[in-house]
Amino acid sequence: MVVDGAARDAAHAVRTAVFVDEQGVSPDIERDALDVLSRHVLATGPDGTPIGAGRIAPDGRIGRMAVLADWRGRGVGEAMLQTLLDDARERGLRSTWLHAQLPAMGLYARAGFVAEGPQFDEAGIAHRTMRRHAGAAFAVEDADTAVDATVTIIASARRTIALRSRDLDPGLYDHPDVLAALRRFVTGTRGASVQMLLHDPATVQRRGSPLLALAQRLPSALAFRAVEDPVDREFAGAFLVNDAGGFHVRTLGTRMDGDAATDLPGRARQLQQQFAPVWERSRVCSEFRALGI
Structure with missing residues (x-):
């Protein structure tokens, strides 16, 4: 009170x-x-x-x-x-x-x-x-801000997170703070689900990523799929969105700058609706399972 x-x-x-x-x-x-x-x-x-x-x-x-x-x-x-x-x-x-x-x-x-x-x-x-x-987006202008925004979007998720990226963005999704936030989310949230949609899984496989090892330990919570539809592959951006009104959108997926919010549920729902059909028609990354996932 x-x-x-x-x-x-x-x-x-x-x-x-x-x-x-x-x-x-x-x-x-x-x-x-x-x-x-x-x-x-x-x-x-x-x-x-x-x-x-x-x-x-x-x-x-x-x-x-x-x-x-x-x-x-x-x-x-x-x-x-x-x-x-x-x-x-x-x-x-x-x-x-x-x-x-x-x-x-x-x-x-x-x-x-x-x-x-x-x-x-x-x-x-x-x-x-x-x-x-509250109820507003803010600019993400550099890698440090992208990391801080990503940590909060992960931490504030209720149960689901959707990620669309070319190759898991070195410097972002392999950052120790982001990995720690993901680990806390999937181990501390009942029914947690992280769906990761990739445009270039071959690069991820060749380069390796700490997220692959995390998914190996927690396969029920973290899933990878690869975009195959030619129209879907033309998408040049990247985004992360949760089910609590949080997101980070980048017009160019090769850059870290963009817009983010932690309390804009309408825009977050639009991103989730954009993500869902692409996820459904994309293929499971079976090549990752060959690595033990």
Whole structure:
């Protein structure tokens, strides 16, 4: 629940326990002028005991997200984050952002936040900036942004991901962060499905790809097909789309730049509808099975 008044004191107590007592942040830094301007969320246990806190500033910055140690890994952070995002939507804030501690980036990626810029130190702790664009696309202009957008599109998927690529794009789908996101998705999501449609499977086979080894271990979740229809082969672009309104579209599949979104379900459905018939008429990559897949 979003709180003010006396309940805010309880939120401060949770923050003190996590940031000051546990992480060694100075009390002078933990409290700041934004506290009185922000809206605060407080999570409580079944007995009403405060167990989590967070806030959102007037400019859409989410921060001071803290969950007591005994309650981590039980969905408290996700619930608080969703409450703050709901509050932002009700107040017309289209863009929200935050400084994420590196171990917490997965939480925010699952909610549609995309990392941007380099890692930096804040209060002696490594962070990265992350931003969520509600109902809007954003430009992907370089390989680093493509990787960060791809990680979030994978992490925020509900059950299905569709990928269309010429040859699995070296530098993107073999990037360690992207591979880690895929591995978490297929091992941590019941009924997960990743369909990968290739235009040049021979190059993938010759060059090799870490995704082939991952598919060998998880063949029920990751599947490859090759485009054969002459009309389908004329498609020059590439895209990644999930079932939660996220996508990354590239007009030229040989380049990393394009447009991406994490919350545009209408456009995502169009891409899924474009993908489905091509997938159905394409052939299974049996040559990959010869490698043990």
